[in-house]
Amino acid sequence: MATSLMCKTLGAACLGLSMACASPIAFALEDVIDKPARPTELAPESLLNDVVRAGDRIVAVGERGHIIYSDDEGQSWTQAQVPVSVTLTGIDFSSDAKGWAVGHSGVVLHSEDAGANWEIQLTGIRAAELAIASQEDAIADMEARVEAAPEDEKGDLEWALDDLYFSLENMQADLDIGPVNPFLDVWFGDNDNGFVVGAYGMLFHTKDGGETWQDWAPKLENPQKFHLNSVTRVAGGAMVIVGEAGQIHVSVDGGDTWERRESPYPGSLFGVIGTGRVNEILAFGLRGTLMFSSDLGKSWSMVNTGSTATLNDGMAEDDRVVLVGNGGTVLTSGNGGDTFRDYVRADRQGLMSVVPADGTDLLMVGESGVTITDAQGKNLQ
């Protein structure tokens, strides 16, 4: 019901746009990183990977460079002007007006007008160049260390140096192909300070609202370059990054230094959120895994979710916690995450993210676009 209503309104809004763009322009096929997202009525029904609130506005990102926003709690949507048509994976706003979105081909997009218009701040090419530069620095350091080291330690250091060389070659080979690797999440603490995380351990940091970026990956203890899937800040000010193979990294100084935490679960973690209470973290991922920490990840307890589906993202407000996952999984808690109720939506479509909508309703995005549900994740009557 809600979906069809929504599509109709959006359809009307987009019709003008698509008509204007219908005239054929004789270009060779552009690279997706240069090709603006095609105006389409289908965006709210297509894959959407992340959704956030920016004040009263709801903004979502998804495949083919789709960014859509709604000012009426998800009833109708407008498609933003986006300069790329890569799959977008994450979005965050530092204020009602300033937002950042990330995605494949290593793109970071920025909007100054609450998500209506976007421009490129970073691409995978630049990101790879930055990473290669810091890799070369690391190699120079290592060479110096090898030089200075006593004979009996040299062997190990040379091994490490070889690893660095090998990894540099890989990075250069990737760069030869193009901007191959995707960013997977973005988080901005204020209008200046932000982090983006991505595949193969990518982590970049800006201190000037995305004007310039720094390769921050060396600050993390991630020698195998596992994917980093999610980044956030929890109540109390600590920052958390989770990723592939049970990666958990915590920073208590605004992201300048990071500490690796032991995970009780060896599988991948796809999301991390705070509960709203100081230093409490919920991390989740493959096979319905959900773990809770009240001491910034020093110790964890496993929470039984009753689900075996991958959990992708979640939200917490007051005592309410909602997690969504693959196969239409919705987990809801009314006691701050102590216990959860498992609900599987009939359409079994994968769910990627969730925000609170009108009243106690939920607005979810995922495999088949936007869905508005009641507080339990059930279809609205």
Next chain:
Amino acid sequence: MSNPKHDKGEHYLTTPKAEPFLERLIFNNRAAILIGFLVLTLFLGYNAVKIQPDASFERMIPLEHPYIINMLDHRNDLQNLGNFVRIAVEVKEGDIFTPEYMETLKQITDEVFYLSGVDRSGLKSLWTSNVRWVEVTEQGFQGGTVIPDEYDGSATSLEQLRQNALRSNEVGRLIADNFKSTIVYAPLYEKNPETGQPLDYGAFSRQLEEKIRQKYGATNDNIEIHIVGFAKKVGDLIEGIGSIAWFAGITILLTTLLLFWYSRSITGTLVPVFTSIIAVFWQLGALRLLGYGLDPYSVLVPFLVFAIGISHGVQIVNAMAVEAAKGFDAVTAARLAFRALYIPGMLALISDAFGFLTLFFIEIDVIRDLAVAAGIGVAFVIVTNLVLHVLIMSYLGISKGGIRHVQNHGEKQDRKWRVLSYFSHPGVAPISLLIAVIGLGLGVYYKQNLKVGDLDRGAPELRADSRYNKDNAFIIDNYSTSADVLVVMVKTPEEQCTQYSVLRAMDALQWELQNTPGVQSSASLSDVSKIVTKALNEGNWKWFEISRNQTIINASIRSAPSGLINTNCSLTPVLVFLEDHKAETLQTVVAEVEAFAEENSNEEHTFLLAAGNAGVEAATNEVISKAKDMMLIFVYGVVSLLCFLTFRSLRAVLCIVIPLGLTSVLCEAIMAVSGIGIKVATLPVIALGVGIGVDYGIYIYSKLEKYLLEGKTLQEAYFQTLRSTGKAVVFTGVTLGLGVVTWIFSPIKFQADMGFLLFFMFLWNMVGAIWLLPALARFLLRPDRMLAKARGAGK
């Protein structure tokens, strides 16, 4: 070509005494000719009986259209993409998760496995090992067959089965959305790999009926079977051809009764029927000798040939009865009838034949076959009707009853003809013309909505309420699939079909198309790559993208369905699923693809239209749109020219052709209103309708001219025309109508459409000739000048 002025300077009507050479030749060698005909009949009849049904897919498509050329060029690369059957096994009460259902499904799966023609390695059902569920775990993928290995029909194993089904990704494909049916999917071999024999669609379809539908559906109240697929459709078409025999019987019976009512003469009834059947035998025999079979189109031609034979035979019977009533013996009556009718008869039949030959403008083999078959048939009718018929009658004569019928009938009937003759009255004619103009206006108005192509959902060849289309609707409603598929072929250099740039280009095309009205969804290697890339990244939707890294692409398509990559990786298809196959839908989508292909084809990837049933239909529609105007111009051109050569008067041509034009316009309007599109089946109707419809005008006009040249006033001349030939013309219209009207009950939709439209055209052309022709004559003809001219020529 017939030359109406067989003797120099003499008008054929003003010199009735002359004995044309042909007449002498025929009547002086009556016995010899009859024996010759007997031998010919035995020879051709033998062949006619042995003619085989034949529903070849290739003959029904426009082979010269670039889309079809592309399709056939790459048919080996696209093998098995389209030729499969899907058997939906539906449970009426409850759902599929019961031991009984699973047992039945297992038996059906086994049964299908052993059907000859099925590509067993590709067979899919819940019971085949290639239908699996997959799940991502910490260690990687985990999976198994949907039906658990330890399945024993217990509640636990059924619950396990239900869970496997849900995570198998087959809901909407092999498992219905409502869990009340599942599909057995069977790809077919075009050619049996063991015997090399092409698949016998008729036999395969019968096997499906007997071994699946009868055995499991009919015997179990709780199970219903639905079968769709090209092979089943063709099978049903071949089945449909069989029912034609019934129509033939009914047509012959009806015609015989009508003929007797008309002539009241045994000989006058049986001889035309007999000679017309002979013509049909000759035609069928000749077709077989020329290497043709009977397809669903050409199977209709014998009806036409029969009806044409009868309707012209009636003219002979009529003329002979009139002459015999004057006291002439059988031979003389036959001679006089021949002499009076061989010119208009031959002209009418030749224009029929030319009408058929215009069908050659349509570059589709079945239609050309139809033209050949009908052309041959009409040529034979000229011989059987004007020679065989007349000769037999010259021996048998019109029976007494028939002669009396003509004599008695005179006075009483005259009043009716007198009333009808007012159509040529100066007071009535303008009203008639006004009505005609209004009719024309209405026709032109309504025919604006005339569409090209097939308009109904499902298989357009069969009726909307046929079992096939019901089965098709069932599958469309319960599964996420469309029956209308357009295939765009993407050609690349060898071993390059999986390159990033190719996948990107296909993806771009697909997204353009998905944003095009009428497109439901699309599928290609790029989707496979995205889905598997996502799966390889632990099922995370954030990885749902084509990787730029060729190594990842190669890994992602390693287990792609074989139909998506040809053997040397130089061709990969984009499948576009459409909401329907209406002409606008096809046109929009095809135009979109062509524009995209124009902009984006290069050395790396060329986009070629088109395969799939929607591709074939798009090509067919294009051919038909183009052929339509050419054909109309040509058929009217030929008919007008023949009339002009015969009557040597433009005014005569107008009198005869204008009523035909009105009928053609009205026919198109009726098509538009009743939702019949211009398609392979209905386009020939226009040519047939005009070609045959002109006969009425020719018979009427030739008589009218004769009486006018005798110095009668227009109305009197028209009265005499009606009196002598009007009845025969009405009868002709009715017999022709009867000849085709039984098709309306054909299980094959396009035969029904053809029957309905031809019935209208045959009847309405007759009405046009009797009602509108005299009104036009009132305005166009100048009897005094005609008379003066004829006399001048006669002197």
